[in-house]
Amino acid sequence: MDTRMFSGQDGLNYSFNLSDEQELLDTPAYRGRLSPTGFTVLSVVLGFIMTFGFLNNFVVLLLFCKFKKLRTPVNMLLLNISVSDMLVCLFGTTLSFASSVRGKWLLGRSGCSWYGFINSCFGIVSLISLVILAYDRYSTLTVYNKRGPSYRKPLLAVGGSWLYSLLWTVPPLLGWSSYGIEGAGTSCSVSWTVRTAQSHAYIICLFTFCLGLPVLVMVYCYGRLLWAVKQVGKCHNNVLN
Template sequence: MNKSSEADYADSIYIFYGTYIGVIFILGLFQNSVTLYVFIRDKRLHKFHNYFIVALAIADVGMCLCGHWMVVVSALYHRWVFARQGCVIYGFSTTFFGLSQISLLASIAFDRYLIIVRPHGLRFTTKTACILVAVCYIYGCVWAMFPAIGWSSYQLEGLLVRCAINWQSKTPFDLSFSLSVMVLGWMLPLFVIIFSYGGLFNRLRIDKRRQLLKRHRNKSKRHKNEGRMAITVLLMIGAFFISWTPYSVATLVAAFGPKDKVPTFLTVLPAIFAKSSIIWNPIIYVARHSLFRKSLSEHIPCLFCFGAKKSLCANRTNERHSDLTTNRREDISGNRISMNMARVKETFV
């Protein structure tokens, strides 16, 4: 491969990378902004369980506004163009919002565990939910701040158009941070999630067995809703971990494996996969939450019809048209009755 073909190959990689991140940026910002708008407008969704969903959407929007666009611009120039300060800002924001999200997902899983497994024990309230959301954000902020003030650092990685924690440093000081953030920032929330859902599904299995023994096949509406919400949360958690696990494995290899043994493309591909995590939560929530879909159709009907089937939109349009026609007919018939009554009165007078 000659130099010109190598240059064309490198250009195509940067163009693909920048285009991909740009699409994720637009979709993620739009979807999560719509999610926040619907939750703010509809008071039926103002339940403390949904505060965690709102916090996740805020983190996704923050990751878009504080990071993704910088990668797109740098990919166009084939280099990082925001100097050292921009590298620190980007690394801090992605680390902060990423660790906050996994902490929030662990909190949601534990909330589901308390509701289904321990219904008569500790329960979340609006106050405790707000406090826990704040704690998750503070937890992520603290870990993101350490590299900015000297415990490890934020450095360019991959195609050199984005910044992250300096995973490749082999000094004991930097390795201590890499190990700490992996254990306390990643594995600890993962343990909480596994513990919560292990107990949750065990409880659901026991309840199902009891229902079969008692021949009570019809579940209560509350029980069905709790089980459905548990599956929704599990899908959100699964999407997050599927997106971020390849990148986590790559960083572990870079941190504790042989130096300079990780090819560049093995760090680029997991990072590309991880960036897509911001688009999955709104899709899962729209697909699984009937009240949210109803609220979306009420507050943003054009978006609902755009994403729905044509037949459904046509039926909605026909229903509205028929309602208007019925109202007009009722008004006309009412006017005719009034005129006939007036004529009858005139006749008797």
């Protein structure tokens, strides 16, 4: 369509939108597009993940609301994981599914930034919640605690997981790295292929503080738990013998 059909501000806005979309489509990630059959398979897989992921986590939320016995402090962390996963299916996977059906990204650069942000944010929330849950199990079984169960720490942990996630997912929206199209051209994430010092620094920090350290903490906690269980088993065997 010729921009001469538009006049004044409308024409200027159309030109900017057109160049913005073309810049997005010219990225290396988008040029590696799938075949029509590949997009069909991808749509089916994403549709399955979106539907059953949302329903399963929604059922968890309903059970938590219906049965008071499930509202324990430790289950607050499990509920936080279910909520973040459900939000990914609702606000993230739906966009990728619709784009896969059409065979291209549908929402332009702004939508791409939104998709990358929410998927990164909710994903980090789930990961940090798993880390806190691992530490809670470790401290419960290995550290003697006279106090009864309290909701204060789990609620602080839930709020902390969201704040920590926002700390690392908002910067690309403000200029420290960016979110861009990836994979088959129907989803977006951190711009891994951008070769700038700022982008490299962000990616290193993201991997270190949102993947490396959390995984190390979980490995340490569950490793200590496994060691404690083995020690209890040895003591039990010695008593029996």
